[in-house]
Amino acid sequence: EDKVVQSPLSLVVHEGDTVTLNCSYEVTNFRSLLWYKQEKKAPTFLFMLTSSGIEKKSGRLSSILDKKELFSILNITATQTGDSAVYLCAVKMASQGNLIFGKGTKLSVKP
Amino acid sequence: DTAVSQTPKYLVTQMGNDKSIKCEQNLGHDTMYWYKQDSKKFLKIMFSYNNKELIINETVPNRFSPKSPDKAHLNLHINSLELGDSAVYFCASSQDVTSVLQETQYFGPGTRLLVL
Numbered sequence: 001e002d003k004v005v006q007s008p009l010s011l012v013v014h015e016g017d018t019v020t021l022n023c024s025y026e027v028t029n030f031r032s033l034l035w036y037k038q039e040k041k042a043p044t045f046l047f048m049l050t051s052s053g054i055e056k057k058s059g060r061l062s063s064i065l066d067k068k069e070l071f072s073i074l075n076i077t078a079t080q081t082g083d084s085a086v087y088l089c090a091v092k093m094a095s096q097g098n099l100i101f102g103k104g105t106k107l108s109v110k111p
Numbered sequence: 112d113t114a115v116s117q118t119p120k121y122l123v124t125q126m127g128n129d130k131s132i133k134c135e136q137n138l139g140h141d142t143m144y145w146y147k148q149d150s151k152k153f154l155k156i157m158f159s160y161n162n163k164e165l166i167i168n169e170t171v172p173n174r175f176s177p178k179s180p181d182k183a184h185l186n187l188h189i190n191s192l193e194l195g196d197s198a199v200y201f202c203a204s205s206q207d208v209t210s211v212l213q214e215t216q217y218f219g220p221g222t223r224l225l226v227l
Binding site (some may be wrong): 001032036038041042043044045046048086088090100101103104106 | 134152154159201217218219
């Protein structure tokens with residue numbers, strides 16, 4: 001069965017800390033991996049990764065994919081309280097258009 | 112301008128009722144989706160339409176029926192609502208399933224359904 005597993009499920013840190021969120025997957029016909037941030041409403045897109053070893057970066061957030069070991073990480077440096085959210089990892093397969101989501105990592109950043 | 116919009120945002124109803132949720136996207140995307148997010152925040156695909164044609168129909172009770180009048184709209188009708196249908200329903204859209212560079216899915220704000 002195709003699946004996406006995220007760890008940890010929840011994480012509490014203090015402002016200024018650096019965090020690493022993990023996402024591993026087992027799917028047939030992998031096509032791309034996406035990271036989303038979900039606060040109170042809709043998931044908002046962060047990154048899409050298709051190639052191994054190429055880091056994508058946006059401000060304090062960065063992500064990289066390892067297609068050999070079947071995982072991705074999302075790094076957030078110098079965390080701020082506004083980073084508090086659920087971070088969702090999703091994988092798209094070549095055979096179909098929908099995303100398979102992990103259960104998310106709930107990040108809480110304390111002042 | 113809102114890219115993917117859903118109505119209503121909140122829906123409280125009694126068991127056994129029939130209700131509809133509407134979704135519209137103004138991004139010119141070809142593919143639209145319905146996802147269900149349960150109380151544990153787990154998002155799961157329900158349906159996917161590409162240019163008004165159903166392409167994915169996951170194991171969803173047939174009380175749920177999607178309807179796509181045109182490629183900018185994908186509505187979800189639910190018959191005989193049950194307590195377990197309570198969840199947040201998200202609509203999403205993407206450009207083209209065959210072009211990996213355009214496959215980012217954009218989500219609507221969600222419809223929180225509570226069945227009493």
